[in-house]
Amino acid sequence: MTVKEYIESGLLEAYAMGALNAAECAEVEAALEKYPEIRAELDAIETALGSYVNMQAVEPSPDIRGKVMSLINNTSQSERDVVTIGRLNINPNVAQDPRNNIVWSIAASILLLLSLGINIYLFNKTTIAETKTNGLVQTNHKLDSSVKVMAANMKQLVADNDRFRSDMSILMDPMYKLVELKGMKVSPEAKAMVCWCPGSKLVYYENEKMPEPPKGMQYQLWAIVDGKPVDAGMITMGAGLHKMKDVTNAESFAVTLEKEGGSDTPHGEMYVVGNI
Amino acid sequence: MVTKTSIPEEELVASLKAGEQSAMAVLYDNYSAALLGAIMRIIESRENAEDVLQEVFVKVWKNISSYDRSKGKLFTWLINIARNAAIDSTRVKGYAIKNQIRSIDNSVRSINRQHSVTMPVDHIGLKNIIDTLKPDYKILIDKLYFEGYTQEETAEELGIPLGTVKTRIRAAINQLRGIIK
Numbered sequence: 001m002t003v004k005e006y007i008e009s010g011l012l013e014a015y016a017m018g019a020l021n022a023a024e025c026a027e028v029e030a031a032l033e034k035y036p037e038i039r040a041e042l043d044a045i046e047t048a049l050g051s052y053v054n055m056q057a058v059e060p061s062p063d064i065r066g067k068v069m070s071l072i073n074n075t076s077q078s079e080r081d082v083v084t085i086g087r088l089n090i091n092p093n094v095a096q097d098p099r100n101n102i103v104w105s106i107a108a109s110i111l112l113l114l115s116l117g118i119n120i121y122l123f124n125k126t127t128i129a130e131t132k133t134n135g136l137v138q139t140n141h142k143l144d145s146s147v148k149v150m151a152a153n154m155k156q157l158v159a160d161n162d163r164f165r166s167d168m169s170i171l172m173d174p175m176y177k178l179v180e181l182k183g184m185k186v187s188p189e190a191k192a193m194v195c196w197c198p199g200s201k202l203v204y205y206e207n208e209k210m211p212e213p214p215k216g217m218q219y220q221l222w223a224i225v226d227g228k229p230v231d232a233g234m235i236t237m238g239a240g241l242h243k244m245k246d247v248t249n250a251e252s253f254a255v256t257l258e259k260e261g262g263s264d265t266p267h268g269e270m271y272v273v274g275n276i
Numbered sequence: 277m278v279t280k281t282s283i284p285e286e287e288l289v290a291s292l293k294a295g296e297q298s299a300m301a302v303l304y305d306n307y308s309a310a311l312l313g314a315i316m317r318i319i320e321s322r323e324n325a326e327d328v329l330q331e332v333f334v335k336v337w338k339n340i341s342s343y344d345r346s347k348g349k350l351f352t353w354l355i356n357i358a359r360n361a362a363i364d365s366t367r368v369k370g371y372a373i374k375n376q377i378r379s380i381d382n383s384v385r386s387i388n389r390q391h392s393v394t395m396p397v398d399h400i401g402l403k404n405i406i407d408t409l410k411p412d413y414k415i416l417i418d419k420l421y422f423e424g425y426t427q428e429e430t431a432e433e434l435g436i437p438l439g440t441v442k443t444r445i446r447a448a449i450n451q452l453r454g455i456i457k
Contacts, residue, residue: 008446009442009446010442010443010444010445010446013445013446013448013449014420014427014442014445015348016348016352016449017417017420017421017445018352018355018356018359018420018421018424019420019421019425019426019427019430019445021426029346029347032346032347033346042348043349044453045449045453046348046349046351046352047349047456048449048452048453048456049352049355049417049421049449049452050310050349050351050352051452051456052406052417052421052452052456053310053313053314053351053355054309054310054313055405055406056313056314056317056406057309057310057312057313058309058312058313058316058322058325059308059309059312060308060309060312060326060329061322061326064308064326064329064330065301065304065305065308067330068300068304068308068329068330068333068334069297069300069301069304071330071333071334072297072300072333072334072337073297075334075337075338077295077337077338077340077341174426174428174429175426175428198438199427199428199438199442
């Protein structure tokens with residue numbers, strides 16, 4: 001799309017009206033960064049919408065302003081919390097009260113006695129502890145490598161979680177049509193799913209229960225348009241949603257087993273198919 | 277957006293981000309009427325709408341750090357928060373809490389349709405300006421912008437193809453821009 005076509009597409013208007021999904025918004029925001037003309041156009045659209053809302057403004061009752069301001073007064077922004085804690089520590093009234101000096105003296109004496117007691121106790125313990133240290137160093141090495149394994153697992157979990165969240169956002173998005181693909185004769189148990197957004201043409205594919213393809217072979221997704229298969233991309237076997245090629249139009253989706261890298265037209269057996 | 281107190285938007289945002297309560301007062305004076313008007317397109321009761329308006333300003337205060345000018349004007353951000361808060365509040369009221377988010381959306385909207393929210397217009401002159409907007413365009417802007425419909429839902433509701441909704445959006449805002457000039 002050229003900048004002019006982009007401006008005339010209606011996408012910016014829909015963006016300003018909050019009518020786009022997250023993926024489309026991200027697309028518009030990227031275009032805004034890149035092209036000052038697109039930004040200027042969005043500004044003009046927002047100004048027009050702003051005036052439209054203003055024409056329909058309703059003045060709130062006079063007491064609402066005070067209510068809002070006292071709510072704000074009682075609600076801290078995250079960085080204001082830090083400031084408040086800082087102020088509590090330097091409250092001058094506490095230091096000026098002479099009674100506080102006595103309280104502090106007693107408290108300090110108790111702490112000193114406690115500290116002496118602990119020191120004697122710890123000194124005795126040290127000798128025993130030293131003999132144990134060697135054993136601990138070895139255990140520590142073991143733990144160290146365990147921690148490394150756990151950190152790696154954790155990283156994997158975080159990545160899985162991110163992927164899961166983005167998958168969920170597609171699955172919950174009403175713009176997407178969810179198409180269930182069911183097994184054919186060659187593999188009646190096979191199952192897969194396609195999420196297709198006709199508006200943005202985006203297609204995501206998920207293996208739900210597909211047999212592992214033989215070596216040198218790969219599954220290929222097809223969009224069926226007017227009875228003819230159109231290549232929608234090669235399938236990798238991992239879990240989760242996989243982004244496929246854009247599809248403008250489709251009556252159904254099907255998966256066939258093809259040689260690695262795919263074919264222009266389907267040659268292999270059809271494993272799953274589903275109508276929209 | 278006509279600002280009543282003339283302070284540049286960037287300065288206002290900077291003061292808000294710095295946690296200045298006085299900036300909130302300016303924000304309230306400039307935007308409360310517009311936001312209440314938008315909220316009342318979804319919630320008819322003025323009392324309930326004013327409760328939501330208060331919520332909106334608290335949300336703005338708490339989340340101003342996440343406002344990013346590169347993604348749009350302050351006003352667009354504010355109206356998004358107001359619209360979402362208004363729609364949320366109709367959900368919380370338990371108009372229809374079903375298993376699926378989609379069905380909640382639809383029921384909330386059908387309730388809106390049944391009670392067909394009256395358009396609050398304070399000045400006769402302004403109402404005339406709005407009336408010069410083509411009715412097909414006006415309903416499109418209202419559904420998408422005020423009532424938070426998706427383009428698909430708008431197409432279904434108005435019984436027109438999705439492609440028509442998309443091209444009509446541009447035409448609608450263009451006419452609006454022409455009128456406002």
